[in-house]
């Protein structure tokens with residue numbers, strides 16, 4: 494008898510569903526990392542959305558906290574499952590000053606272990622099993638598991654026009670109306686709309702006017718709109734002289750938090766996490782912001798199992814209170830991010846590889862369709878593996894982004910230092926040139 498028979502139905506299904514299909518190969522690459530002297534032909538993993546650009550700076554600041562302070566009493570005991578009051582206050586001030594530019598009430602925040610857990614909790618509290626969440630495609634593959642595995646919410650990949658390629662989303666509300674009719678005809682409920690800005694993988698943002706139109710439509714239709722701004726401060730400096738010309742009519746980035754503070758609607762919500770902008774995915778801090786008091790209370794009542802360690806909350810709260818440090822940190826990060834983006838996109842331009850111009854995130858979304866032997870998932874997988882085997886560069890496999898166009902790949906630009914990124918781009922150029930020679 495298989496051991497699976499001792500698991501629940503969900504347990505048995507989970508035991509057969511890896512979180513992502515590239516994990517095994519990622520661990521293999523991590524065992525064989527590139528080093529200029531000791532392993533010059535080693536692997537260059539660029540598949541997982543890690544930001545290593547400013548870790549040293551943040552590590553020093555965190556170590557200052559732990560070196561110079563005594564751990565406060567409250568850290569050793571239970572606290573509010575939605576987040577310790579002092580941590581919620583420090584985060585509210587941080588969000589207000591650096592991202593939303595409106596006052597943020599600490600009571601509108603609820604925390605859990607990373608955005609992953611926040612997405613799962615929010616979906617479970619807002620939607621019933623069998624309801625549907627609509628997500629513009631392409632989008633973050635792991636949304637499917639976060640909304641699906643425990644909350645049992647279905648994912649509907651909204652196919653937004655991909656041409657002309659653009660750094661801002663442009664779609665008609667009619668698209669949402671059509672999705673609603675299709676979902677209802679299939680016997681489900683369009684319960685949530687999930688937007689990500691800057692987007693994973695395209696780096697697109699939403700103009701303020703489009704965000705407002707979408708918010709109005711959702712409120713009218715009693716659909717929960719959640720904007721995930723996990724990459725909210727991973728913004729490119731589009732005033733950089735090497736970038737400016739590519740963004741002739743750029744809308745300013747406007748956080749959805751600003752619109753929410755004006756609308757005060759129970760249907761509008763916001764996600765954030767410290768994993769990407771701060772580059773501390775291992776600390777596991779995610780948050781929900783909402784003016785729906787019942788939702789925050791439900792999160793608090795049901796969230797103990799997802800709560801964050803008080804030690805983590807305390808250490809990060811002390812860093813968040815140092816606004817002078819945060820200002821320097823984000824200036825330095827955005828400058829380094831822009832440099833990483835330029836290293837990758839200038840290579841792609843030289844190679845004539847199309848890519849989506851980005852406003853932020855940790856990615857470049859590029860079109861390698863000319864190298865597909867077959868315009869199918871199988872063809873995409875073959876090329877993905879070939880790139881890894883021949884160059885040691887591990888990019889993200891295409892499976893699960895939910896879009897219909899074949900041959901687009903996501904490359905993470907912040908998992909490597911600038912020197913390593915240049916080595917990766919040299920290897921990619923050689924690969925592409927050899928491929929084109931046939």
Ligand SMILES: Cc1ncc(COP(=O)(O)O)c(C=O)c1O
Nearest residue numbers: 542607608609633693766768774
């Ligand atoms: C859009 C999006 N949401 C959520 C997550 C998960 O973040 P966390 O590490 O905070 O759980 C990611 C990570 O890549 C992401 O890209």
